Amino acid sequence: MAHPKKIVQPADLPVRKTHSQVVTVGGGTLVFVAGMTSRSEKDASPVHPGDMRAQVRQVCQNIGRALRSVGADFSDVVKTTTFTTDVEEYHRVADERFKYFTRELPTSALIGVQRLSAPELMIEIEAMAVIPARRARPTPKRPKRPRR
DSSP states (O other): OOOSEEEEOOTTSOOOSSSOSEEEEOSSEEEEEEEEESBOTTTOOBOSTTOHHHHHHHHHHHHHHHHHTTTOOGGGEEEEEEEESOHHHHHHHGGGGGGTSOSSOOEEEEEEOSOOSSTTOOEEEEEEEEEOTTTOOOOOOOOOOOOO
16 A cells, blocks of 8 residues: 655646655545654753754654654654744754655745744744554544543
8 A cells, every 4th residue: 555645746846855845645644743842751841952953853853752652753744834933043953854854855834933932942843744544553542431
């Protein structure tokens, strides 16, 4: 079975090296990853203040943890939205992102913001992914609540 994600390069748009212009999804399980910031995986405290490259790395590691929790990986991501407090600095260290997003790049948006949820945070990335049906894990059933 083919992967449900297909990269499409419109003939009348330029090829981009940083992201795909269009991704179609033909089936599978949709995964929505909340905006991840540079927070410790142990206690959620902000880490790497003032170091954009280290924050991008931490954010990508956190996205990886979220994806693995449902049986997905970076190759399944179809869309990212990146929020940053310093667009120029983000562009200087964007190569760090390509250590995680290595092929079939997702569609992507970059948005400059004044501030994130904590003053030391410089970047937040949210992601959408699709897991092929053959790899999708069944959703765990919640215990039934007692009726009143």
